[in-house]
Amino acid sequence: MAEDYLHRIRNKALRERVVTAEKAADLIRDGMVLGMSGFTRAGEAKAVPLALAERARRAPLKVTLMTGASLGNDLDKQLAEAHVTARRIPFMSDPSLRRAINAGEVMYIDQHLSETVEQLRTCQLPPVDIAIIEAAAITESGGIIPTTSVGNSASFALLAEKVIVEINLNQSEQLEGLHDIYIPTYRPSRTPIPVVTPESRVGFPFIPVPPERIAAIVVSTKLDSAANVSDPDEGTQAIAGHLTEFLKNEVAHSRLPSHLHPLQAGIGTIANAVLHGFIDSPFHDLTMYSEVLQDSTFDLMDAGKMIFASGSSITLSAPKYRQVMERFQDYKPKLVLRPQEISNHPEVVRRLGLICINTALEFDIYGNVNSTHVMGSNMMNGIGGSGDFARNAFLSVFVTKSIAKNGRISSVVPMVSHVDHTEHDVDILVTEQGLADLRGLAPRERARVIMANCVDPDWRDGLEDYFTRALVRGGHTPHLLEEALSWHDRLRRTGTMKPE
Secondary structure, eight states, X not given: OHHHHGGGBOSGGGGGGBOOHHHHHTTOOTTOEEEEOOSSSSSOOOHHHHHHHHHHHHSOOOEEEEOSSOOSTTXXXXXXXXXXXXXXXXXXXXXXXXXXXXXXXXXEOOOOTTTHHHHHHTTSSOOOSEEEEEESEEOTTOOEEOOSBOBTHHHHHHHSSEEEEEEETTSOGGGTTOXXXXXXXXXXXXXXXXXXXXXOOOSBSSXXXXXXXXXXXXXXXXXXXXXXXXXXXXXXXXXHHHHHHHHHHHHHTTSSOTTOSXXXXXXXXXXXXXXXXXXXXXXXXXXXXXXXXXXXXXXXXXXXXXXXXXXXXXXXXXXXXXHHHXXXXXXXXXXXXXXXXXXXXXXXXXHHTOEEEEEOSXXXXXXXXXXXXXXXXXXXXXXXXXXXXXXXXXXXXXXXXXXXXXTTEESEESSOSSOSBOGGGOOEEXXXXXXXXXXXXXXXXXXXXXXXXXSOHHHHHHHHHHHHHHHHHOOSSOOOTTTTTHHHHHHHHHSSSSOO
């Protein structure tokens, strides 16, 4: 066993701090704030959280858990079901934790992903007691080399009182050199963040933690959870086609260059499938400045379409992960992973002029987008980074299929049941039915464009009837308040938005 991991701990003094996951978990006390690595099911610490959940089943305790984004390996499930998680920040995607949040058992703070460590740094959130960070290795100086994500790991490690490092032997040592760890200076005299292209490298290739703060080192072997990736279907191919035609027109009118601006895409099957559609597009020399590098990122590279991608994590399906790691040295010069406060930073997003493609649960006839709440009350996953990008994008695009649940639900409604992205932050809406370009339009004009282009034919008459009657009542943004959420109420009562 010593031969397997000692060479990964290049600071020899730290080798004495190798302990079991159970021993490391004993450092955690009831009421503590934990900052844990992990961003969209990639690069999370794996052994210590499982040991903590097992311990809590015998001796109950509760903690506040901060991460970068969602965790893999059912960690949120295990911690929620062991009643460890009292408070969760800033994003999650686990069904068991979701049930606990919606039942009010776990207090969930749904934040823009660029903001969590900003609030930690300025003491607006309780300080991190212990950071638990997965690493590929530790340098001679004690620097932590992250694995397949950076997320909030760097700031957690730098701000925490103690750090537990998990050396994962199944994370490739080739990952060293992939990361660019840059921490902004303090406000109000902060200097500009010097990222001026997706390729910019402005920081360290490791997290520069003083060795004396590393309280324990644990050896682990669990792999990241595989992403759930669906092949493009007729609907997502149509969405990709509409967006491609729109972007071709933008190029033709000299509003975009032929290589476009850097791309950002949210997580999930629809966004991944839409990006995949760029393979058959006329665009070339594409770059990406995003949060998550998904299967489509590497498909675009393999197709010769994308030349560089910057993100905060690499989250792949099992087959794509094997392929990428087998050829990682070929991909590595075209990749960089950053802290999420840099990958999502409004300053950098606006400077680079990103084309941002994110997913909506629903949107309304005026262009307001709900991306988090089902029926206005129940949390799905969280806003993630979509708000960071949407408000500051060169083009803010939201995509979704026009119907859900076999046609029982329209994704375009009179009024969204929860607003994450106001009409002011939304430029383009796309469904398989078509694309609505909302730029430069007043609310009444937006409504007509959305209804004409994005709505499933079975639902168009109902929306037009609502809008026509709302116009009689008048107003800058006409609504019938007594009916605005009637579609959602009908769904609650009958299981469908369709008229009774």
